[in-house]
Amino acid sequence: MSKKDPFKYFHSSREIIRLAVMMYVRFPLSLRNVEDLLHERGIDISHETVRFWWLRFGPIFAAEIRKRRIEGMRSSHWRWHLDEVFVKINGKRHYLWRAVDHEGEVLESFVTKTRDKKAALKFLKKAMKKHGGCEQFVTDKLRSYGAALKDLGAADLQETGRWLNNRAENSHLPFRRRERAMLRFRRMRSLQMFAPVHASVTNHFNADRSLSSRSIFKQNRAVALAEWRSLGVA
Numbered sequence: 001m002s003k004k005d006p007f008k009y010f011h012s013s014r015e016i017i018r019l020a021v022m023m024y025v026r027f028p029l030s031l032r033n034v035e036d037l038l039h040e041r042g043i044d045i046s047h048e049t050v051r052f053w054w055l056r057f058g059p060i061f062a063a064e065i066r067k068r069r070i071e072g073m074r075s076s077h078w079r080w081h082l083d084e085v086f087v088k089i090n091g092k093r094h095y096l097w098r099a100v101d102h103e104g105e106v107l108e109s110f111v112t113k114t115r116d117k118k119a120a121l122k123f124l125k126k127a128m129k130k131h132g133g134c135e136q137f138v139t140d141k142l143r144s145y146g147a148a149l150k151d152l153g154a155a156d157l158q159e160t161g162r163w164l165n166n167r168a169e170n171s172h173l174p175f176r177r178r179e180r181a182m183l184r185f186r187r188m189r190s191l192q193m194f195a196p197v198h199a200s201v202t203n204h205f206n207a208d209r210s211l212s213s214r215s216i217f218k219q220n221r222a223v224a225l226a227e228w229r230s231l232g233v234a
Contacts, residue, residue, distance in 0.1 A: 082168065085098065094188060140165055
């Protein structure tokens with residue numbers, strides 16, 4: 001059976017839809033910023049159209065990126081860096097739990113209202129169900145991690161240290177820039193929907209510019225863009 005075409009019945013071309021979704025999710029731009037930038041390119045759409053497109057196609061593109069990357073990410077089983085980010089939603093503090101592998105790939109994002117053992121256990125079970133186990137868990141000194149890992153029989157795999165978790169701390173920066181551009185989130189559901197999509201797109205376009213020569217960086221960037229343009233193809 002042939003794959004369903006997600007672009008069917010849409011009047012705009014799939015190239016324009018992919019461009020709008022990429023601009024909004026990848027860069028710290030507002031919906032109206034994307035509308036203005038597309039208008040300069042001769043594409044006349046409303047910012048509400050951009051919102052509809054990212055809500056409709058963002059999860060589809062992210063799922064396809066994850067499927068492609070998980071197949072080739074066996075090294076991610078080596079070490080996971082676990083950390084949580086404080087996020088304000090309507091003045092109330094929530095927690096965005098994130099698992100990052102040793103190369104900076106964001107493996108899992110999960111939002112909770114609490115930061116206790118129950119929340120940590122739920123987050124770890126979700127991550128391990130999707131990616132399997134790993135050989136080492138690097139965390140901060142939050143006791144919830146230790147209690148959750150003990151329940152999972154992996155307490156001896158936990159490692160804590162003053163600078164050991166810098167990999168996770170640095171991976172929060174693109175999300176923080178995006179959060180400021182969106183003027184924060186208004187619903188927990190919106191955050192839970194956006195965080196995995198943003199993580200997948202960031203992973204996809206992350207070419208480690210500082211670790212490669214200009215020619216290799218340009219090559220990697222061209223490959224990532226070509227793959228992006230093939231997303232959602234029936």
